[in-house]
Amino acid sequence: AFEVDLKSKGASIAPDMWGLFFEDINFAADGGLYAEMIKNYSFEFPSPFMGWQRIQEQGAMGYHYTKPHLDESKNKKFLQMQRLNEEGVFGMSNAGFRGMAVKANANYRLTFMARIAKGENLSLKAQLAKGRNILADVNIEGLTRDWQEYEVMLTASETADQVNFKILLEGEGELDIDMISLFPEDTWKGRKRGLRKDIVQLLADMNPGFLRFPGGCIVEGFDLENRYQWKNTIGEMKDRGTMINRWNIEFAHRNAPDYFQSFGLGFFEYFQLAEDLGAEPLPILSCGLACQYNSGEIVPLDMLDEYVQDALDLIEFANGSVETAWGAKRAAMGHPEPFDLKYIGVGNENWGPQYIERADVFEKAIKSAYPEMIIVSTSGPSPDGHEFDYLWKELTARNAELIDEHYYKSPEWFLESARRYDNYDRNGPKVFAGEYAAHSTTEKDALKKNNWEAALSEAAFMTGLERNADIVRLASYAPLLAHVDGWQWAPDMIWFDNLGVYATPNYYVQKLFSTNPGTHTATITANGNTVAGEDGMYASATIDEKAKEIIFKIVNTNAEIRAFDIKFSGNVKGKNATWIELQSDQLDVAHSLKEPKKIAPEEKSVEIQKRVVKTELKPYSVNVFRVKL
């Protein structure tokens, strides 16, 4: 039998404990969450026509070039289309991010800037087409000799994937055109240049406590020049530029030579998303060390000022009044109220004395200007070995507040590590389990799937995180998003293509924890002992002081049913407990776009008789019980 101690209210659980890790990996931003449909919309990729193709049919004659803008913005180039005759069809087409998809009767907002360089009576036609089948068509007249911005709506006649966007020039002459952007009208909260509604909805449904951004290795970059610099990601699009993505890699199915960042999803949008989700924003910044797996480039300590200033300015951007320089920029983007930033991360998976020396400089500067800011330090890439121990020792000696631990390990490791935090020093730094995922060994190929074996072991491990919520303040699965036709890393919590999205079993595990958190730890035992692996069972309990409930989670990792009496140490209210069950008899079950819900939570009610709930916990099941106090 299990015993749930109703009077065992322990440590408070961080209200933001279960959160999200977002990184622009697997086309998670451009081509994913950020709903822009045109790849290389401003011709700023190093190959300026990547994503674009000239259309020249039925006797049409012409050329296309890029030319330089003469102003100071980061938008350096524009496209010139030259048409030498009026015959046939001439223009440019764009195939989007691993294709482009439209939905029947949905509206797509096209924006661009253009001017006539030569000729009279030039006009444009914008189309969405699948092969010869035109799904949307609009004419744009009234082009002038001065740069002007244009906005038109295209309505798709049917649902289709692998659609092309075409911009066709009609009349003889030369047209300059730039920033050709196409978004569904129906974005999250209906924002222009907004986010994909279906993906954000899945995130919102998790009620996440925090949103960590922008990564991951992406923070560091291949080298320092290509590190993530938040100041390049705010303001008008023409001032954001583009940059190669750290995950622009070339091998096998992970091939992504076309992976760049437009920064349309930039720091303002991340803060705004966190606010929409009711999540604490948690930005991570470069500490002056480029990805140590790549160039390993290091900024000398006496040249670190720019990096530290970026951190200080970011805090002002998030929290400063509109009277401050960076607060004013936030206000100019439409958010005069502060974003109430509480956490700031210094470095990602960095190691060695080089990290410690740089972290010291950041800490001194941040704490003297903003003593209330909570700094997240990194413990290096893996929880095993010397580097990890070294960094923990150094950071503990410095009274670090929160240390970011990452583990991508086998399901067995997750099961064996359910007691990982039982013996952490209660007076030492707190833990941010900032990236974790079980990498299943069931699959023989490289496509590590988000199967039930992985998700179940994560659930078992997470009972250990919850039991130790006095130490583990924050936790997030990683990575969050992946495009089914353009990923570099698996497993991932949510998968999508250009038309649809599905949540993995791992998502449902995360959601069970994040939507059933509790305010304080409580005790659930079996024969007086913590339940952390004995006989394949794992359990944790919490009290929710606001809802006046006791919540407990029991994971059965056995292949058979386990029957248990769950006894309460005192009286509970009501005659029934709510029982949410997530289960599969098969460990290798995974979801797909076609079969998105093979494993999904089922809610039922179970009788409480004389302070006892009788249960039969199914094989391979995650069970959450809620009981009124």
Ligand code: AHR
């Ligand atoms: O989540 C994928 C990568 O794993 C992250 O970018 C990095 O921090 C870790 O190594």
